[in-house]
Amino acid sequence: MGAGSNVSEPPVGFGEPARDAVPLAAVRTRWLRPRSGGLLALALAIAALPLLLANNYFYEIAILVALNAIVCVGLNLLIGYAGQISLGHAGFFALGGYGSAILSAQHGWPSALSLPASTLAVAVLAYVVGRSTLRLKGHYLAMATLGLGVIASIVLATEDKITGGPDGMAVPPLAVAGWALQGERTWYWVVGGVLLLAVWLALNLIESPAGRALRALHGSETAAQTLGIDAARHKLRVFVISAVFAAVAGALMAHYAGFITPAKASFMHSVELVIMVVFGGMASVFGAVVGALVLTTLPQLLTVLKDYEMMVFGAVLVATMVFFPQGIVPTLARALASRRGRGGAS
């Protein structure tokens, strides 16, 4: 409803409002409330999925899905809640991976230490980039991250003494307390656990004063500011969190695959991540997971179309914008909620 444009029937009087419509949004939020269902459903899905995974190839895809989902959950906070776009999240992903790879392979750091150190470094980098651009109105962050991603991929490909150049570099396995994580099945449980953790953290952020502040900025930045909400600070925090999620996923990917190449930092990879978020549903944590699931498995199913992969992604983006601009999960959730609402009323 436009502000004040639609002067509907005035309220009957103080204290006794006339209520007839079922508040759809209320039904929807209750249905998707984190501590009632969503998180549990995701945990069950992760626990039950191995029943369907016939061999290591399927495990590999599932791990890939989970890693992309971790990035998307973070990126979704930025796009869906802070209203900002990053076109360089593949850069954070790759830098997280390379950082941990270089520290562990060339400097002999234990991987249990190189992973957090690399993540911290990416967080600092994101803070520096975000701090200077998020104070400005408009899409400067998209520009800055686009540049950052391109620079990252060039540097990773050309500094071959450190990074192994375009061919990439070998990465030692992740070892926790002397126990090396190896094998698809072990890794499946590790990334599944990290994904659950990422979703839990994201839901906590959304259902908090900070999450409310972000939604307030989305609803009316003017009003939010006059309530003491510092727009730049809140956007910056979310940007750094999303970069951290990407860096952790990138580092896990590097240690899991035992190998990393500069292609991970490519602009196209950044765009793929954004498409996953938009397709799954902006401002929907579970939408980000679904987006990552669908758009990670789709290319595997359509291997014959390998050369046209980006075209397929482009088509998915256009179709999403045209047919369900809210994204697939919020659209389905709303359809379900309105059906329930009608069923309850009649």
Add this chain to the structure above:
Amino acid sequence: MTLLAVENLGKSFGGVHAIEELSFAFERGAVHSIIGPNGAGKTTLLNLLTGLYVPEQGRVRLDGQDLTGAPPHRWAAAGIGRTFQNLQVFFNMTALENVMTGRHLIERDALWATLIRAPSLVRAEADTRAVALELLAQVGLAGWADSPADAMPYGALKRLEIARAMAAQPKLLLLDEPAAGLNPTEAQDIDALIKRLAGDGTTVVLVEHNMKLVMGVSDHLLVLDHGRKLAEGTPEQIRSNPAVIEAYLGVADAQPEAEHA
């Protein structure tokens, strides 16, 4: 005692002076009204008093603290709250969440506590919810708590903005035409609400076209004309001020108060 001191304030848009050489002081604990015809600069002044506009000249001090040039969130932190003539409700939230957002400055906001949903945060949220429900009840919206704001009627949204601003417990509360677009009964309710707020010690600044409401609740009036101060004083002084009568009160009385909504 002076709460808000404005000195020689000036703001223009493309060469047109919206506010010019304006100085005044508002006392603590009173109800102040700013009146004047459309285009007198009332809303511009409120935007200057909340940091949404940066003045070209002059200073604004709250409780002695110079806020000139500070970003809006710092004005809020200093203790200034407001409502908007053109509603600025968070339409993507429920009524309750709107008011809970008003507690942003009061609730603690440590990132680690937020991310792991620490018990301290859960308790603070429960407090905020309770306070917000109480405020909704105070403005007569108790039954609307879980309604999405975009499903609420205009009159309820006006009161929702007041509850949201009250949630921040401001020292100075600016109300921009709270009665605009309301029927006489609702305007009376606003009148009672303003009196209750002032009674609780909040300093209220009211911008309003409804002269009955203004004269009824105000301790002190500031009359603007073309961005300058025309007169200042108690309702009696303003009512008997020949210049004001001639230029403004007649005009304002002849216009239905809803016109500006």
